[in-house]
Amino acid sequence: MTSPLEQKKIRIMGPSVVTANRTWDGAVVYRTSEQGWSTVLSDAAIVSTSDDARALLAESVADDVGAVGAYIAPVEIKEGGVIKPGNLREHIRSKGLTIDLLPA
Amino acid sequence: MYAYDELDRTLINERVSEFRDQVKRRLSGELTEDEFKMLRLQNGVYLQLHAYMFRVAIPYGTLSSKQLRRLAHVARRYDRGYGHFTTRQNIQFNWIKLAELPDALSDLAEVGIHAMQTSGNNMRNVTSDQWAGVAPGEVEDPRIWSEILRQHTTLHPEFSFLPRKFKIAITASEHDRAAIKIHDIGLRLHKNADGETGFEVLVGGGLGRTPFIAKTIKPFVHGRDILSYVEAILRVYNQYGRRDNIYKARIKILVHELGIEKFAREVDEEWRQMSDSALTLDHSVIDEVRSRFSYPAYEKLPHMPDELKQAAHDPLFERWRKNSVAPHKVQGYSIVTLSLKPVGGPPGDATADQMDAVADLADKYSFGEIRVGHEQNLALPHVAKRDLPQLWKALDRLGLATPNVNLVTDIIACPGLDYCSLANARSIPIAQELTRRFANHDTADMIGRLHINISGCINACGHHHVGHIGILGVEKNGEEFYQITIGGRADENAQMGVLIGPAVPYAEVADVIEDIVEAYLALRDRPEELFVDTVKRLGVEPFKERVYATR
Numbered sequence: 063m064t065s066p067l068e069q070k071k072i073r074i075m076g077p078s079v080v081t082a083n084r085t086w087d088g089a090v091v092y093r094t095s096e097q098g099w100s101t102v103l104s105d106a107a108i109v110s111t112s113d114d115a116r117a118l119l120a121e122s123v124a125d126d127v128g129a130v131g132a133y134i135a136p137v138e139i140k141e142g143g144v145i146k147p148g149n150l151r152e153h154i155r156s157k158g159l160t161i162d163l164l165p166a
Numbered sequence: 167m168y169a170y171d172e173l174d175r176t177l178i179n180e181r182v183s184e185f186r187d188q189v190k191r192r193l194s195g196e197l198t199e200d201e202f203k204m205l206r207l208q209n210g211v212y213l214q215l216h217a218y219m220f221r222v223a224i225p226y227g228t229l230s231s232k233q234l235r236r237l238a239h240v241a242r243r244y245d246r247g248y249g250h251f252t253t254r255q256n257i258q259f260n261w262i263k264l265a266e267l268p269d270a271l272s273d274l275a276e277v278g279i280h281a282m283q284t285s286g287n288n289m290r291n292v293t294s295d296q297w298a299g300v301a302p303g304e305v306e307d308p309r310i311w312s313e314i315l316r317q318h319t320t321l322h323p324e325f326s327f328l329p330r331k332f333k334i335a336i337t338a339s340e341h342d343r344a345a346i347k348i349h350d351i352g353l354r355l356h357k358n359a360d361g362e363t364g365f366e367v368l369v370g371g372g373l374g375r376t377p378f379i380a381k382t383i384k385p386f387v388h389g390r391d392i393l394s395y396v397e398a399i400l401r402v403y404n405q406y407g408r409r410d411n412i413y414k415a416r417i418k419i420l421v422h423e424l425g426i427e428k429f430a431r432e433v434d435e436e437w438r439q440m441s442d443s444a445l446t447l448d449h450s451v452i453d454e455v456r457s458r459f460s461y462p463a464y465e466k467l468p469h470m471p472d473e474l475k476q477a478a479h480d481p482l483f484e485r486w487r488k489n490s491v492a493p494h495k496v497q498g499y500s501i502v503t504l505s506l507k508p509v510g511g512p513p514g515d516a517t518a519d520q521m522d523a524v525a526d527l528a529d530k531y532s533f534g535e536i537r538v539g540h541e542q543n544l545a546l547p548h549v550a551k552r553d554l555p556q557l558w559k560a561l562d563r564l565g566l567a568t569p570n571v572n573l574v575t576d577i578i579a580c581p582g583l584d585y586c587s588l589a590n591a592r593s594i595p596i597a598q599e600l601t602r603r604f605a606n607h608d609t610a611d612m613i614g615r616l617h618i619n620i621s622g623c624i625n626a627c628g629h630h631h632v633g634h635i636g637i638l639g640v641e642k643n644g645e646e647f648y649q650i651t652i653g654g655r656a657d658e659n660a661q662m663g664v665l666i667g668p669a670v671p672y673a674e675v676a677d678v679i680e681d682i683v684e685a686y687l688a689l690r691d692r693p694e695e696l697f698v699d700t701v702k703r704l705g706v707e708p709f710k711e712r713v714y715a716t717r
Binding site: 083088090127131151154 | 193194195198199213214215216217218248262263264265510511512515584585594595598644646
């Protein structure tokens with residue numbers, strides 16, 4: 063995972079969110095525009111500029127009690143404004159395991 | 167089994183209290199994550215993709231039925247009803263809540279289980295042969311020495327802040343089931359010409375992004391001196407090991423850069439200053455540890471009981487027996503491996519119900535003892551041969567009698583990108599697809615011994631370098647690709663596999679492995695020639711040609 067510090071140097075290439083893991087249980091969460099956290103990706107604040115992304119990240123990192131390991135992650139905005147994870151890692155974090163837990 | 171004394175119990179319970187307080191302070195905001203991170207890591211708590219992951223130590227791979235039931239309880243009460251046995255005799259729970267971790271640790275502490283030093287830059291769980299104490303021809307039970315090292319290094323201040331993590335494995339058999347040559351220190355128990363028991367000491371093995379096979383630093387160190395010698399190695403490592411670059415911090419890099427001869431001289435100089443120190447083990451200390459291991463009261467049983475003769479008429483039982491049952495040092499008994507590699511299942515996973523059931527079977531058939539091997543399977547180490555037919559039926563009902571031990575579907579795999587925050591690619595679905603491709607047991611038997619190891623990143627938790635076939639997940643432009651190596655092995659003849667060519671995409675991995683196996687079947691001298699021996703004889707070229715000719 064890229065650290066928030068390193069991400070300051072990174073320009074985002076498209077719509078992005080800030081994601082982290084909730085401190086008390088580790089659940090995947092997304093930073094909302096109300097300065098809170100949600101487990102639902104569609105609740106996430108979407109940023110489109112590097113400055114906005116850095117600001118959202120800085121605010122998220124400051125909430126150390128709420129969530130851990132905040133970082134910027136890419137998303138895709140589909141038709142009708144539906145937000146989808148921007149890569150496989152984020153897809154797995156958002157949707158869960160890709161595997162069967164029990165033998166076929 | 168080893169019985170912890172009052173000191174151990176106090177240590178574990180105090181650790182639970184400390185961690186409970188640390189978690190409380192973290193959740194209240196009194197501790198920041200930066201302050202808390204090392205504390206949680208020292209208790210085996212990682213943060214993974216979806217949740218916290220909790221790694222629990224199973225020292226030298228030995229569990230009592232009571233302990234296994236408690237692991238099942240933790241899986242059920244605090245997790246999602248299953249656990250994952252790792253390549254270093256640990257179990258990992260993938261969905262545990264930080265707020266509940268102190269309770270889980272407390273429950274485990276009641277049966278003498280802990281998570282100390284399962285993470286962090288310290289001495290990790292000392293591992294050993296899962297057949298320790300029962301394998302025929304063994305020099306001595308290596309767990310006695312594992313336990314001595316465990317006691318000496320647990321919370322040892324000098325070893326709590328090493329340049330990087332440090333792993334020791336011990337074997338006492340000619341055939342190395344503990345993979346000692348890919349450890350920071352590997353210890354091979356043997357006897358010298360005078361009949362004294364001691365260790366060949368190997369150092370500087372490891373996988374990851376810079377893999378090395380361990381080198382022998384001392385052919386024989388007497389048992390009484392093993393603590394001081396290991397400590398001398400650690401002191402040299404602590405002094406000279408790099409702390410400025412995490413990728414160059416393991417002892418293998420130091421040994422490589424200094425050269426084994428110079429490293430050995432440094433260790434000898436350090437050791438000379440420690441000779442006749444308090445670290446020299448006298449007989450009473452060794453005997454005290456030895457006395458705390460209890461061994462079953464074996465019966466005098468026939469080599470071939472009637473029950474086994476009758477069951478031999480059942481071809482399904484015979485297939486399982488030939489595959490999963492190994493000779494025991496005591497006549498009339500066997501070592502039984504329980505495959506955690508069912509067709510289509512995640513390698514190394516066991517449900518809480520399976521753990522409870524195995525605990526019951528251990529009580530009934532194995533003097534209440536279970537073993538965990540680095541291949542991510544379980545074993546019952548003391549099964550009377552007369553009980554094998556009944557045990558097989560019970561295991562079959564539980565899905566734990568897949569007759570694939572050491573065969574192509576007995577795959578070692580790390581959790582990969584489905585769980586791990588370090589991974590670049592998935593491991594488990596690759597393994598699952600391969601087990602489906604090779605699900606036919608006749609085919610697997612015909613192929614013979616073949617170890618496939620899969621890692622989802624270069625950190626190599628799935629030991630891909632030393633798989634007969636190794637599969638390493640990498641990321642290319644946002645897509646999962648996999649590098650394939652062949653010819654690796656982790657036993658007494660350990661060596662790294664050789665890359666056969668460019669990485670292949672996720673969707674083609676199973677086809678590629680099938681091509682490699684088909685090439686092997688066409689190329690082998692005779693049915694008894696193992697895959698690794700064919701690769702050794704012919705090199706990688708014929709396999710490379712087969713895989714890439716049409717791609």
